[in-house]
Amino acid sequence: MKQFMLPGEPTFSYCTPTKPDTCVNALHDLEEFLEIEGPYDGVIGFSLGANFALSWMINKIQKNANRGQLPFKVGIFFSTADRLLECKETPEKSVAPWNPVEIDGIIDIPTAHIWGTADSHRANSQLASLACDEDNRSIFVHDRGHEVPISAENVIAAAKTINRAIARAQGFN
Numbered sequence: 812m813k814q815f816m817l818p819g820e821p822t823f824s825y826c827t828p829t830k831p832d833t834c835v836n837a838l839h840d841l842e843e844f845l846e847i848e849g850p851y852d853g854v855i856g857f858s859l860g861a862n863f864a865l866s867w868m869i870n871k872i873q874k875n876a877n878r879g880q881l882p883f884k885v886g887i888f889f890s891t892a893d894r895l896l897e898c899k900e901t902p903e904k905s906v907a908p909w910n911p912v913e914i915d916g917i918i919d920i921p922t923a924h925i926w927g928t929a930d931s932h933r934a935n936s937q938l939a940s941l942a943c944d945e946d947n948r949s950i951f952v953h954d955r956g957h958e959v960p961i962s963a964e965n966v967i968a969a970a971k972t973i974n975r976a977i978a979r980a981q982g983f984n
Contacts (some may be wrong), residue, residue, distance in 0.1 A: 850882035922978035
């Protein structure tokens, strides 16, 4: 993203993972929005957006103790930037990375996960993909960094990965 920004240009974020209250508030905002405007066919996220959407889904599943209550049929995630976060709504509000073993395969909707081998966050993308059911997840790893693929070859491969997830959401295997 830096290549598209001016030096020192401010950026904006849904939440700051080091500030738990911002994460909990953002999750509440998303929950409220989805209750009013949802459900949606799918969710798509890049970087922190992918992290946020996946974290929200896991928190929702854990809160409801029911895997069938997500307002999305499919999820598409590019370059997940950070560990997936468990947000606790205790009076002091806390945020901590989920233990990957606790959330292995917890998201059962079809998902597409796309990241690059040169992405400094690639380990987080791989861990995030493991939170999704292995029979319903599609993965494409390109040869670039923390970005949405742009070369013709990588765009085609990413599109096939996304189409596979969408087809699964529509009942085609």
